[in-house]
Amino acid sequence: MHYSIIKPKYKKEEITIDKGSLKTKRKFAFLLEVGDKLLNSREFYANDDVEVVVDYSFSDSKRPKEKIILYIIEDLTKE
Helix, strand or coil, X not given: CCCCEEEEEEEEEEEEEECCCCEEEEEEHHHCCCCCEECCXXXXXXXXXXXXXXXXXXXXXXXXXXXXXXXEEEEEEEC
């Protein structure tokens, strides 16, 4: 590994989901890929632990809803 900082470029998206349906997983920043959905937008050190959105649901039921902001990686620069 010849880099220490990961600089993603993001597209911001606000979504509505069923409250409590958000599923995430932890991933090292050096494993991030274009298309990954994150809950925060910033630069990372290569060994930072990053929370990536894996799944969520939205239904027409009366279940409470919440709005969240996702940051979708469009491009990655590794320095």
